[in-house]
Amino acid sequence: MTTRNITCILCPQGCNLEVTVDGDSVIQVKGNACGKGKSYGAEECLDPRRVVTSSVKVIGGEYPLVSVKTAAPVPKAAIWDCIRAINAASVNAPVSIGQVIIENVAGTGIDVIATRNVAKSDDIVKEKICI
């Protein structure tokens, strides 16, 4: 049985939660002012996840980079592996929002997708003036 102290992020009160975990199950959450804090504390201890956002090099684009994100939150422990894969990746312009840049990043089963449109560098002049 282990006890962990974490800060609840759900509101500015920022309760200091004391979560007691035994293997795969949460025994108790203490310090939470509300019910939401209880489930946050449990989840954050058993399976903490984050959406990783970064940028990927674009070849032949109007911008040198395209912003990307993991399409769903990945396990916190996989953040650095995701970042290494993202840093090694590159993509040819044009890129459109939602386009898969890396499939199944770092074995998480989750794709890295583009969060911005990037036109080819020679296409920009044409559409510069009006949308």
Add this chain to the structure above:
Amino acid sequence: MIEHDVVVIGGGPAGLAAAVAARQAGAEDVCIIERDKRLGGILQQCIHNGFGLHIFEEELTGPEYAQRFIDMARQWGVHSMLDTMVLDITPDRMITVVNNRDGLQTIKAGAVVLAMGCRERSRGALNIPGTRPAGIFTAGTAQRFVNMEGFMPGNQIVVLGSGDIGLIMARRLTLEGADVKMVCEIMPYSSGLKRNIVQCLDDFGIPLRMNHTVTEIHGKERIEGVIIAAVDQNRKPIAGSEEYVPCDTLLLSVGLIPENELSRSAGIQLNPITGGPVVDESMQTSIPGIFACGNVVHVNDLVDNVSTESAIAGKAAAMYDLGMFDESKAGIKVKAGPGVRYIVPNAINLTRVDDAVTLYFRVDNVYEGAVLRVSTDKSILFNIKKKIMVPGEMQHIKLKKSFLGKQGDISDIVVEVAGEAN
């Protein structure tokens, strides 16, 4: 001379939402003037997620949120002049613009929406003593370098100020391989969201030094280090607490200021606390036909609030242009009472309110278990018990038109905090 029904100055989230709303409300010819090469404003460099939870009920990144509104602007046939700088606005809505395509031009607008956003406070605003080397950036500048241009500002980083951009950049630079040594905050509390403190600092073991500031900058060509010191209750450095921290980069996340050079030259009345225009419930400024919305009025923490507020401004601007805007004076003054630093809007004309008016405000300190009191010059309207209120999180109160209508002939609405600061 070029003429447009509604001219929106600034193509960020505020300008986009205002332009779309103006079209939806019936203005035919709506044009956004934007000085960057693209629409979207600062959202394009905010590549982290967490935008849009209220409006789209999903967590988007900044560029995704911007694209949703850019697409809407396209669908509604909003025009835009990109790469174009507005030089001047007159009270009768003549707008002088310049770009390298058409040179200097004058545009006549049926109504104007100011949506210029805000700027970061820089080193000059803080008066940090020491040398003047390279390597000192505002957090937003560093954000643009890293996220859009592909440059790292440095490797060993100290962040001054725990505003959200500073926290976000502490994580971003860490993920890109930099050593972020600490974030210093002169106040005893952070102005950033709890979520950012946990997910940007705690997740990566970056220390947050409350009640600390940078007192001196070292380095000749490039910054080599800073001296940090603890501060007392009056935010004065405590002698003997100084500590030298070697670094090659100092990021400043020390507040945002609404960008109001144009408003000022037009003679629009500004609120000395926010630095933004004084506005009524329709987001109309002190000059009829000129409206303002988003961070040019007051700095928001959530872009969703900016979009909501800007839609009000856009709709009102369309009504004004169409001659359907009730031009009678706003009869109810809205005031920030004790404990409230500022409040928006500053006046209400009930006849122009559709269903309800939302008051946005910030408290001036951390309050736990305090009561928010809303009263008029005649009576106390209601009290709301609040578990916690912090200056970093904007508060809002929605007042129904029907409820206000029942209060008789009132001239003031005051929002105050009844209770002790922590």
